[in-house]
Amino acid sequence: MSDPHEAGAPRRCTGLERILDLDLAGLDAIWGRSPRHVPAAALPSPFADLLSTQDVDALLSQRGLRAPFLRVAKEGRTLPDADFTRGGGVGAAIADQLDDTALLRLFASGHTLVLQGLHRSHPPLLHFSQQLAADLGHPVQVNAYVTPAQSTGFSAHYDVHDVFVLQTAGEKRWRLHRPVHPHPLRDQPWQQREDAVSAAAAADPHLEVTLQPGDVLYIPRGWLHAATALGSMSTHVTVGVHVWHRGHLAETLLDEARTAVAAHSAQRTSLRPGVDVGDADDIRHDLEQVRAALLEALAAVDGERAATALEARHRSGQRPEPVPPVATVEAASDPGPHDVRPRAHLRARVRRIDGECVLVSRAGRVVLTEDEARLVERWLGDEPGADLGPQLARRLLLAGVGRLRGQDPDAVGSAT
Incomplete structure (x- = not known):
């Protein structure tokens, strides 16, 4: 049985509605084929809640992030990790934590900072990315590019995944050219066609647009693109869609x-x-x-x-909604009844495997009796009267399949 909670907890709008002026049918008409610029005025709300300049500084200097979560580049050259990392000091002697002093100097000298994996490390983007992945049916990842004024972090290239660019601060001019290799696969990166990419990028662009805060640009995989910050510092969030094909x-x-x-x-x-x-x-x-x-x-x-x-x-390509381990165990120790909802983004189904009823989901497997399986199917379908009972509710909580109502993610994250 499919999971009706895949699209996430109650919110103002789904992930797709947040960033596009098309429904799924409209998106299908351009999907993988044509870029699209969506001005902020056509969308329900700006993106300040997803990632602010203050959020960027906190991630760079206060969260103890390590090198895999940051790249630093200038004019197409990516720096080695040792240029912007150091040990964490007493009690946190990890050699590759981000060095905010080095990053301050590098950013001042025109280097672009690329925060990677924000769908795992920054709650508002975590919740948004889960909603968008559920809407699209394709896994997503989220990076952010923070570029100094009048700087270009990367030369013209193409990606092997679709991209939604969300401009969050400043202005950035984008130049897009048609693909030299349509619909590239993951083992067909642009470096394999570097000469063709350079030649195509030297011609007049198919689309040239300056993104303002709140604007979105959809770039299908294979389309060549390069961007330059204008006037002042620019930040954009890149949502990479790792499409099924x-x-x-x-x-x-x-x-x-x-x-x-x-x-x-x-x-x-x-x-x-x-x-x-x-x-x-x-x-x-x-x-x-x-x-x-x-x-x-x-x-x-x-x-x-x-x-x-x-x-x-x-x-395996995405994770379920975050769950609070300590609070959940503490709540489950109460023998009384629990108001439990399915954990969002589980991809949960009840299947018969080797003669047993098994609840299969992103949280793992839970073996059920026939009666429990019928109850859980009704519960997943949010049917009235699907009372799990205290014992089954506790099992599902401790298995990471259920969440107590009222333990929802922060209001900003769950509402976007």
Whole structure:
């Protein structure tokens, strides 16, 4: 059964409505094909609640972040981590914590600061990114680019994922050119086509636009782009959408077919002694046998089985709503009744596995009795009268599947 809470806790608007003037049908018309600039006036609210300059400074100087959460670049050159990290001092002797003094000097000299993984380290963007991922059906990550005035952090390039750029402070001029390699995959980065990228970027842009605070720019994967801060310091949030594509479907079909072929003893037999596997003629007969078996197995792959395999990958690509471990254990120690709701973004389903009813979700697996499974399905569907009872409610709380109502995330995060 699908999880109706996938889109998140109650909020003013979903993630997609927050950043785009199109619904899913409208987005589908340009998805992966055309960029789109959305001015702030067309959107419900600005982005000051998602990331402010004060938030940036706190992340850089007060949170003890380590090098993987920051890159520093100038005009296309990325600095080594040692140029802006140092040990944390007494009691926190980790060698690669961010050095705010070094970052102060680097930013003053024109370097761009790239805060990475903000969908894990900054609560407002964590909640927003989970809502957007649920809306889109594709996993997302969030970075922020803080660029000094009149500076360019990165030269023209393309990304292997779709991007939504959210301008949060200052102004930035963007130049977009058509792809030199449409719909690139993760193993097809722009550096493989550096000459073609440079040549294309030298021509007149397909789109040139200056983003103001609250503006959004959608850039499909493969589109060349470069940006320059104007007038004063500029900050934008980049939401990277790691899209599912047909290549993933092909991988899944092939994996299932290989498993099916391996179940037949005839396909597991050894090749003859003296075989030369580098000679096409020498292995032709065996290749044809295997090819025929694979084609037969591919045709027989059940769609439900393929979807189950993809669902497992989808679960691992994002995390569920944050849960407070200490407060939850303390609350669960109370034997009284608990008002428990499903934890958001679980991707929870009740399945029958090896003869058992199992609640499968991003929080792991919980084995249920037949009666419990029926109750949990109603509970996931938010049906009236789905009373779990104190024992089952406590189990779901301690398994990280449920959350107590009233223990919701901070108001800013849950409302965006």
